[in-house]
Amino acid sequence: QPSLLSANMGDTISITCTEGSSNWYSWYQQQVPGSAPVTLIYDNTNRPSDIPSRFSGSQSGSTATLTISGVEVEDEAVYFCASWDSSS
Numbered sequence: 001q002p003s004l005l006s007a008n009m010g011d012t013i014s015i016t017c018t019e020g021s022s023n024w025y026s027w028y029q030q031q032v033p034g035s036a037p038v039t040l041i042y043d044n045t046n047r048p049s050d051i052p053s054r055f056s057g058s059q060s061g062s063t064a065t066l067t068i069s070g071v072e073v074e075d076e077a078v079y080f081c082a083s084w085d086s087s088s
Helices: none
Strands: 012-018 024-030 038-041 055-060 063-069 078-084
Touching: 012 024, 012 078, 024 055, 024 063, 038 055, 063 078
Parallel strands: none
Antiparallel strands: 012 063, 024 038, 024 078, 055 063
């Protein structure tokens, strides 16, 4: 079941994703239900050039973390991760 996270403007928040033996993760943001998600982070830590620097990703073992440093109003959205195992 999805988790609900509340934050105030300017807060730094972290969202984690853990998937068994997975060691590669991407993070996505969906601001409007039914709309196409936007890629925030790919390959654990890489951020597309059009994504603000307040979004960052990290990975340790089978856990990935999305951090938003200095939350802004427009960051209200659904966030989700995708994972895959490089051996598969």
